[in-house]
Amino acid sequence: MTTISVLLVDDHTVVRSGLKALLGTQPDIAVVGEASSGEEALDAAQQHSPAVVLMDLAMGAGMDGIEAIKHLRQRNPKQAIIVFTTYDSDADIVRAVDAGAMGYLLKDAAPEEIFAAVRGAVQGKSVMSAPVASRLFQQLRNPDEVLTPREAELLSLLTEGLSNRDLGKRLFISEATVKTHLAHIYAKLGVETRAAAIATAIRREGMR
């Protein structure tokens, strides 16, 4: 039996110690490091080269989870990354999978689910919480209504109340392109205005 080394990335101290306590009960799993931000995660991964990285997507300050995942994948593609977060937002799921996440767990997952995800990840298996899986399944059934990564990115910024101009600046694209993306997003979400899009996004997608 090989021991699986795990790196925990979460800006909440309690969540980290909770995971550590839970994973500590498993003889074949060892937490080798902790990080509370994306930047720290990169350092810690460099230092410990864990087999699995358990990462929260929402980090208070600095690099967000998605960015961190991309960097981690780039440096060590063999490393399995499991997202461990509170919400099952469509956009986040798509972006995380796109960035290279192997699994997607919600924080209310049962301990057994977490263990299974860690063990599965090192074998190249994708393990995800049921609500997440059902969302992905639905997306496969209706590919027309799935936002592209770029659109999801826009929608996410949209829910922060930015104007088209600000969106353009933030994403380094012209206002015209912003409007094009928005039109597509509206069509896919089945709404006519940005207000409705934001409402739909936050309510339906669990965005915050």
Place this chain on the structure above:
Amino acid sequence: MTTISVLLVDDHTVVRSGLKALLGTQPDIAVVGEASSGEEALDAAQQHSPAVVLMDLAMGAGMDGIEAIKHLRQRNPKQAIIVFTTYDSDADIVRAVDAGAMGYLLKDAAPEEIFAAVRGAVQGKSVMSAPVASRLFQQLRNPDEVLTPREAELLSLLTEGLSNRDLGKRLFISEATVKTHLAHIYAKLGVETRAAAIATAIRREGMR
């Protein structure tokens, strides 16, 4: 030295074990029970009569945190209840304090903060995370920023994505009046656009 008995209420297993691990390092604090829902919390409180209840506001199903706090206070007013949650929503803070919470901690609080809150709570002291305190302070300082009932009604409909015209029809007022109310709402929320108002309302005020 008296040992402080604590009951943990959170629907996330990892958060519970994290808190347990953290609090376990303190000789004067003992976790005497855990619950993952409001209903369970009431039972557990009855059984263990803990000195302090650490409770998450957002519980997946059934009774929410606020309801649970009210019931707990009713049964045992001497018990100190500390809210331990992820977001510092204005509405949640007010409602929790109103329901009888002694403290309000955010999940990214440092361990020392948590210990201090538990110890302070049994002495009747209110301990809260800095962002929470600053919000409460701001509310006391600026009663001007409280929405009138009519404005709140509008804001609520706004978060459903309605246009000014639709808002007018729904509330039987002219579009001009809608615009007036909106201008007041924007000023009070400190935003310039309806998009930002919706984002602020849903995120900060806990509207869903």
Place this chain on the structure above:
DNA sequence: ACTTGTATCAGCCAAAAGGTGGAGAGACCA
């Protein structure tokens, strides 16, 4: 009686957003 707060309405103007109909570049796949 006077002030304050709330709710209602109007008009004007500038800015932002949305609709329509394109179009080119790069990736990927059959």
Place this chain on the structure above:
DNA sequence: TGGTCTCTCCACCTTTTGGCTGATACAAGT
């Protein structure tokens, strides 16, 4: 190679929104 996606950009036009100023009416508290 041809088709399909995705992302990017443009122009033109209409609708919507927001900023500003000002007004009336009613209720409640001082």
